[in-house]
Structures are given as structure tokens and as C-alpha cells.
Amino acid sequence: MTTASHFLPKEAGISTLRAGAVPARSGLGLKPGHFRTILVTRPDLGFFEIHAENYMVDGGPFHHYLTQIRRDYALSIHGVGLSIGGEGPLDEEHLDRLASLISRYEPQSFSEHLAWSSHGDIFLNDLLPAPYNPATLQRVCDHIDRVHERLDRRMLLENPATYVEFAASTLAETDFISEVVKRTGCGLLLDVNNVYVSCNNHGRDPQAFIEALPLAAAAQIHLAGFADDVDAAGAPLLIDSHGAPIAQAVWDLYRYTLERTGPLPTLIERDNDIPAFPVLLAEAQQAEKRLQTCRVEVAA
Amino acid sequence: MSQQDFAAALLDPDLPAPAGLAAWNGSDPAQRFRVYRNNVIVSLIDALADTFEVTLELVGEEFFRAIARLYAYACPPQSRLMAFYGAGFPDFIESFPPAAGLPYLADVARLEYRRIVAYHAADVPGVGAEAVAAALADEATLPTLGMTLHPSLSVVVSTSAVVSLWAAHQGILDLSTVAPDAPETALILRHGLNVEVLQIPAAVGAFLCELQAGASLGRAAAEAMSIDTDFNLVSILGLLLQKSAITALNPTRSPT
Numbered sequence: 360m361t362t363a364s365h366f367l368p369k370e371a372g373i374s375t376l377r378a379g380a381v382p383a384r385s386g387l388g389l390k391p392g393h394f395r396t397i398l399v400t401r402p403d404l405g406f407f408e409i410h411a412e413n414y415m416v417d418g419g420p421f422h423h424y425l426t427q428i429r430r431d432y433a434l435s436i437h438g439v440g441l442s443i444g445g446e447g448p449l450d451e452e453h454l455d456r457l458a459s460l461i462s463r464y465e466p467q468s469f470s471e472h473l474a475w476s477s478h479g480d481i482f483l484n485d486l487l488p489a490p491y492n493p494a495t496l497q498r499v500c501d502h503i504d505r506v507h508e509r510l511d512r513r514m515l516l517e518n519p520a521t522y523v524e525f526a527a528s529t530l531a532e533t534d535f536i537s538e539v540v541k542r543t544g545c546g547l548l549l550d551v552n553n554v555y556v557s558c559n560n561h562g563r564d565p566q567a568f569i570e571a572l573p574l575a576a577a578a579q580i581h582l583a584g585f586a587d588d589v590d591a592a593g594a595p596l597l598i599d600s601h602g603a604p605i606a607q608a609v610w611d612l613y614r615y616t617l618e619r620t621g622p623l624p625t626l627i628e629r630d631n632d633i634p635a636f637p638v639l640l641a642e643a644q645q646a647e648k649r650l651q652t653c654r655v656e657v658a659a
Numbered sequence: 660m661s662q663q664d665f666a667a668a669l670l671d672p673d674l675p676a677p678a679g680l681a682a683w684n685g686s687d688p689a690q691r692f693r694v695y696r697n698n699v700i701v702s703l704i705d706a707l708a709d710t711f712e713v714t715l716e717l718v719g720e721e722f723f724r725a726i727a728r729l730y731a732y733a734c735p736p737q738s739r740l741m742a743f744y745g746a747g748f749p750d751f752i753e754s755f756p757p758a759a760g761l762p763y764l765a766d767v768a769r770l771e772y773r774r775i776v777a778y779h780a781a782d783v784p785g786v787g788a789e790a791v792a793a794a795l796a797d798e799a800t801l802p803t804l805g806m807t808l809h810p811s812l813s814v815v816v817s818t819s820a821v822v823s824l825w826a827a828h829q830g831i832l833d834l835s836t837v838a839p840d841a842p843e844t845a846l847i848l849r850h851g852l853n854v855e856v857l858q859i860p861a862a863v864g865a866f867l868c869e870l871q872a873g874a875s876l877g878r879a880a881a882e883a884m885s886i887d888t889d890f891n892l893v894s895i896l897g898l899l900l901q902k903s904a905i906t907a908l909n910p911t912r913s914p915t
Contacts, residue, residue, distance in 0.1 A: 412739050416779035417810070420852045423782075440739030446662045453739055478666035482736040484706070485698045487665065490679075522694040524681045525660060560691075562683035588694065592686035598694060 381406045381433050381467040381579060383622035385646035387639050388629060394424035396636045404643055406433035406467070408626050412440045414464075415456045425464065434466040435579065435626065440482065443502045443516070444475040444489040454509045461510060468579060468624070470515035470548040471506070473499065473536065490525035491535040496542075503543040515548040515578050516540070520556040520585075520599030532557070533571035540573045547573055549620075550581040551613045552605070552628075556597040560590075569616050577620050582613060582646060583628035602631030605642060613646070617653040625650065668692070669699045670735055703731035707745050710775050713828040714752070714768045718761065726755055742779060745772060763819030763839045770821050770856065773813045773847045777854045780811035785903025791896065794908045804876045805911035809904040811849035812871075814864045818842050822858040850902045862887035863895050875911045 384405025389397075397407075407428060414421055441453060461469060474486035489495045506514050518536060530538070540547060549572065558565040584603030588596040605627070617623070625646045629639055660679035668674045680688035707727040708715055715723040730751045736744045749772060752758050753765035794804055815821060820841045827834035844864035846857040859867075862883040869879035876892075883890040899905050 412741065415740050416742060418782035419777075419779045419811075419849060421779065423852060450739070475662060477739065478662050480737050481666065481670070482739050482741075483666060483669060483699050484702045484736060484741060485669075485695060487662075487669075487695060489662075490660065522691045523688050524683065526679045526681050527660060528681075590682060590684070590686040591690035592682075592684050594684050594686060596691065596694065598698075 381624040385625045385643040387643050393636045402640055408435040408437050411436050411438040435468040436466040438471040441471045442475045442477045443471050449502050472517045474519050488521040490527040491530040500542045503545050515546040517548040517550050518553050520553040537573045540576045546578040547576045548579045549577045552583040552609050555609050555612050556585050556599050559597045565612050574620050580623050580625040581628050601628050621657050622650045622653050706741050710745050711768050711771050713825050716828050766817035766819050766821045767824055770815050770845050774854050777811035777847050777849045783906045786905050788900050803910045805909050806870050806905050807907035809906050812904055813847050814867050815845040816864050821845050862890040
């Protein structure tokens with residue numbers, strides 16, 4: 360790999376804006392079913408986001424279309440497989456693949472999850488929770504330090520949607536994330552839907568939760584739809600399904616968040632039951648309106 | 660809780676939920692853990708359903724999801740690259756007694772998996788007709804001349820009508836006209852951005868497999884001729900050139 364000369368020298372520190380920033384506009388996840396529509400219609404969007412692992416293939420249509428789309432749009436690369444919360448060491452081969460992908464497409468942003476997704480030889484293909492305690496904190500910080508070192512750029516860490524808590528947790532999720540941000544210098548990918556889902560699932564106040572996050576480090580927002588379930592006591596249990604339109608309560612929490620952060624790049628996530636492109640574009644435009652309003656309010 | 664326990668319980672529905680889970684309202688956390696269990700298994704089954712679309716259509720949703728569930732628990736992914744999950748699924752189908760009445764099923768699944776591999780294979784340009792013609796005309800190098808084929812190219816040899824069954828499910832062919840037990844050989848390759856599935860004579864399949872294994876053109880052709888004396892070298896080379904599927908001409912160690 361020939362990425363070394365591409366990144367800033369070590370003494371320059373971690374580069375946030377090496378390839379410019381993702382604009383504080385709305386963006387969409389890039390879906391193969393929409394490649395051609397995007398190239399033909401050139402929708403007015405701030406950026407596209409890809410899941411890193413989907414593009415870790417040798418060639419073919421994915422790279423063909425992404426290369427063309429990248430010429431005209433900012434790009435966010437979002438990893439789902441690094442297992443930053445994992446007990447084991449990071450997979451160095453996977454980091455190499457990430458470095459290679461980042462070198463190829465020069466995304467404005469790279470993000471991953473506060474979660475684990477693999478154990479031993481097995482990839483579990485889900486974002487799994489870890490207890491919030493000093494041991495996990497140390498591990499997560501070590502892993503993010505390693506990501507920063509290997510990729511030579513600042514990553515954003517996404518707050519998770521969770522369904523269980525742990526008896527072994529000694530820290531609030533917001534304190535845990537704040538400490539990770541403080542120790543590693545990583546940014547926050549604030550998933551507003553995850554905040555809403557997790558707060559519902561664990562009896563917390565979503566607005567207070569937002570207030571307690573390290574908002575100064577927030578660099579991107581995710582919005583998505585959830586599904587409804589119930590727990591053993593019959594209490595509502597929300598599932599981060601990425602398979603439905605964004606709920607009104609999440610739009611409201613988004614507005615509440617923007618009032619505190621100012622305009623931030625905002626991704627509409629949809630990974631299941633993917634509708635026609637115009638439907639997603641309409642949701643992105645809805646987010647764009649909130650961002651405009653927010654800009655006006657900030658200016659005033 | 661260790662992640663070992665958590666992961667083990669995710670992949671074995673008969674195990675209890677891991678110890679150390681909690682819920683704010685005192686509800687049984689095992690019920691909440693089921694969300695993770697469900698997410699994992701459903702995502703794996705869905706990934707297989709995406710790759711093996713025709714296999715699913717051939718057996719129906721319920722049967723497919725049942726066998727996919729068994730496979731996912733027995734062979735969870737060992738790679739973070741989910742596009743290639745299911746490499747062992749065709750073999751699993753073949754050894755699955757309830758599918759024994761559908762002898763074509765495993766080969767259709769093989770064809771579908773090779774299509775995924777072809778779709779994501781490296782982009783390598785083909786060599787031109789002039790270069791091939793020149794190599795064939797050079798008597799000094801011809802005896803050991805070999806060919807590198809495009810990385811997307813593969814052959815599925817079947818005792819069933821894999822290509823026709825697959826084509827019928829693309830709406831290319833009427834399923835009622837397909838005799839499932841007629842042996843067919845499939846050629847899968849990507850030409851430009853499109854993955855193509857072609858039915859080829861068994862001798863052509865053998866020829867391509869020999870080339871891929873590193874045999875010289877002469878030896879591969881001889882192998883094909885031993886299967887079918889009508890094997891037409893010019894015609895298959897024409898097809899490979901048309902599909903930009905010859906990516907290098909190189910000497911091999913095997914003489915003609």
C-alpha cells in the first residue's frame with residue numbers, strides 16, 4: 360500500500376480536514392439500487408455515505424459507480440465491522456483494508472461504532488453492547504488510538520442503540536462517551552435515533568441525554584427509523600431497524616439537538632425495506648429544511 | 660459478562676441469556692437479549708437470501724429460511740465482508756437430507772454464489788484479438804502457450820439443468836419447458852459491468868478449467884477433444900475475446 364505519503368506527517372497531529380469537511384447539509388446512504396438514478400438525476404445532496412465493508416471488494420460495479428459519484432459529492436465512510444468495543448485486539452488486516460479504501464476515495468469523514476461485532480474468528484454482523492466501566496473504557500480508547508495511528512486521521516465514534524444494560528456498568532453512557540472523546544480526541548457521530556431508542560429502552564430522558572453528550576465534538580448526525588417491540592414487562596422496546604421513515608419524535612429531538620450544536624452534516628440512514636430514491640430524497644430534504652432553519656436561528 | 664458468553668448465546672438459541680444483563684424496569688433481560696439473538700440470525704439469513712435468490716424461489720421462503728437458519732448457526736461468518744458470506748452454503752444444501760429430492764438445488768446455489776464473486780471480481784482488461792492471433796501464429800511459443808482468464812470467470816459443471824433453471828427464474832425462459840435433470844455446464848463471467856451466465860458444452864467447460872489450472876492451450880484443447888471430438892477451439896477463443904475474458908497470454912510449463 361502506498362498511503363503513507365498521502366497522509367499528513369505525524370507531527371501535524373490528527374487531521375480532521377485533510378480532504379475538507381462534510382458540508383453541514385443532509386446526505387443519504389449510497390445504495391446499489393440507486394447508483395444509476397443518482398448519476399442521471401444528480402440530486403442536490405450534501406454528501407453520500409457508504410458502509411466501508413461493502414466496498415472492500417476487488418472491482419466491479421460498486422467501485423465503478425462510487426468512483427463516478429465521488430467526483431461530484433462529498434463522502435462519508437462508515438465502518439460497521441471494526442469491533443472497537445471488542446475484547447480482542449483490532450483486526451489489523453481490516454485496518455489495512457480501511458486504510459486502502461480511505462486512500463482510494465479520500466472521504467471527508469470516517470466513522471465507526473461504540474460496539475463490538477466480532478469475537479474470535481466469528482463475525483456476528485450486529486452492533487453489540489459492552490458494559491460501561493473502566494476496563495471497557497481503556498480498551499475502547501486503546502482501539503481508537505490505534506485507528507487514529509493507522510489511518511492518520513480523526514475518526515468519529517457513533518453512540519449505540521442498545522436493548523440491555525449490564526450489572527457491571529459503573530459509568531453513564533454519556534460520561535463514557537465524553538471520556539473517550541477527551542482521552543482520544545475522536546469526534547462524535549451523534550445518532551439521534553439511537554439516543555431516542557436507547558433512552559426509551561433504558562428509562563432515560565432523551566433531551567437530558569443529548570445535553571450530557573460532548574456536543575462540542577459532534578461532527579455528524581444520523582437519523583433513522585425504528586421498529587416497535589415490548590420487553591418482558593410490557594414496556595415499549597424500540598428496535599433500531601433502519602427500515603422505516605424517521606419518527607416525528609426523532610425529528611423533534613433532531614431539532615432540539617441542532618439548537619445546541621448548530622448545523623451539522625446529517626445522514627438519513629435506511630438499510631432495510633429501501634424505498635425508491637425520491638422517497639429517501641424527500642426525507643433528506645426535510646432534514647435540509649431543519650438545517651436551514653437552524654442556520655437562520657444561529658445567524659439571528 | 661464476557662463477550663465469549665454473549666457471543667455463544669447469540670449463536671445457540673438453546674443457551675440461556677448471558678449472566679450480568681440488566682433492565683432499568685426490572686423486566687427479565689433475557690427477553691431483551693432476544694433482540695440481539697434475532698438481529699444476528701435474521702441478518703445472516705437475509706444475507707443468504709440476497710445471494711441465493713433463485714435457490715429461495717425454487718424451494719419457497721419458508722424452506723429456504725429454515726435451511727439458511729441451520730447453516731447460519733452451523734457456519735457463522737468468519738469474515739467482515741458479508742458480500743461473500745455463504746461460500747459453503749451450496750455444500751450444506753447438498754448434504755441436507757430434506758433437500759435430497761431436489762438434486763439441482765446445490766448446483767443452482769453454486770451458480771448464484773459464483774455470480775456474486777464475478778460481480779465483485781477485479782477489473783482486468785482483456786487482451787486484443789491481434790495479440791491472440793500473433794501468439795497462435797508463433798510456432799516457437801505455441802506449444803507452451805497458456806492463457807490467464809478474467810478473475811470473474813468460472814465454470815459450474817452440473818448433472819442438472821442449472822443454467823435453464825436459473826434463466827427461467829430471470830424470466831428469460833419458461834420454467835415449464837425446463838427438464839431439471841438434463842446435465843448443463845454454466846460459464847459465469849463479468850463483461851464490463853454485467854455478470855453473464857452462459858450455457859456451454861461440457862467440453863468447453865473442461866477446456867476452461869484446464870486453462871485456469873495452468874495448462875497450455877494445446878493440452879486444454881486435447882482434454883476437451885477427449886470429451887467431445889466436435890470441440891471447436893476457434894469458436895471458444897472467439898467467445899472469450901468477445902467477452903474480453905483473456906487477460907494475459909503466457910508461457911506454461913506444460914507442452915502441447
